[in-house]
Amino acid sequence: MKEVKNWRAILIEEGKIVTAIPLPGCIIEGELEDEEKKFLTLDVDLSALTFTTPNYQKYRLSGARQDYLTTLNQFIEIGKSKDITIPDINIETLGIEKSEGYER
Numbered sequence: 001m002k003e004v005k006n007w008r009a010i011l012i013e014e015g016k017i018v019t020a021i022p023l024p025g026c027i028i029e030g031e032l033e034d035e036e037k038k039f040l041t042l043d044v045d046l047s048a049l050t051f052t053t054p055n056y057q058k059y060r061l062s063g064a065r066q067d068y069l070t071t072l073n074q075f076i077e078i079g080k081s082k083d084i085t086i087p088d089i090n091i092e093t094l095g096i097e098k099s100e101g102y103e104r
Contacts, residue, residue: 003059007028007062008068009027027040
């Protein structure tokens with residue numbers, strides 16, 4: 001399996017490159033055999049640090065870019081500092097009806 005080094009995950013939104021987390025559908029940008037490449041991801045396995053492209057080529061992720069890690073850490077800190085309240089969800093308000101033989 002080939003290794004992509006010095007990588008970062010990105011998305012292109014409204015023509016601009018934005019930082020992303022490595023999830024299916026993101027673009028992995030990094031060095032493959034000392035050449036800068038971009039890969040569209042079909043699947044990402046964070047536990048094994050691997051991703052698969054739409055043509056089913058599998059690659060290993062090695063050594064994320066420091067500026068990418070710094071950006072992700074900043075996002076995490078911002079998220080931890082926000083007072084986020086999750087409202088109680090009442091199943092009846094979601095419009096789900098009970099059917100015989102099925103549980104909600």
